[in-house]
Amino acid sequence: MTVPKPPRPPVLTIPLSLPGRIGCGLALVLWFTLLSLPCAMFWLASGNELRLAHGSVPDAYDHPLLEVGLIMTTDNRGLKFKTSVILPAGDAAVCVQTDLRYLLWYTREDDPTTVFCNCYTRDTAAAAWQNTGSRAGACTTPSGGTE
DSSP states (O other): OOOOOOOOOOSSOOOOSHHHHHHHHHHHHHHHHHHHHHHHHHHHHTTOEEEEOOSSOTTTTTSOSEEEEEEEOSSEEEEEEEEEEEEEOSSSEEEEEEEEEEEEEEESSSOOOEEEEEEEEOSSTTSOOEEEEEEESOOBOTTSOBO
16 A cells, blocks of 8 residues: 655745735746736837827827837837826916837937927817917926926
């Protein structure tokens, strides 16, 4: 008669404490994010962009919350990151500051990072926004400080 072998202990044990479970969950999310990175790079290489939009902002396509795109030109190669911040200037006015940053692994130019400000006004809450001007640089508050 043979004696059955005791079961082998597991390589990874399931954590029983709440911090251990949260840590395992975060590690799992991080692992799947890392595994999906090649798919995202193929998506960008095919000429697409990853974009998160603001809820309601004038010219929403020009002012994304976050936009990531791949740059593949003869002078520049890398990633483009475009972000925007909404700065309310009252009930009938709003300014949108857009930051354009690059992570370039090949370039023939100086740092092309850009910040610009677009301001919009409207007569009533139901009216369409009208662009009152664009300028290079950060948006300023009516008191003169930057936000």
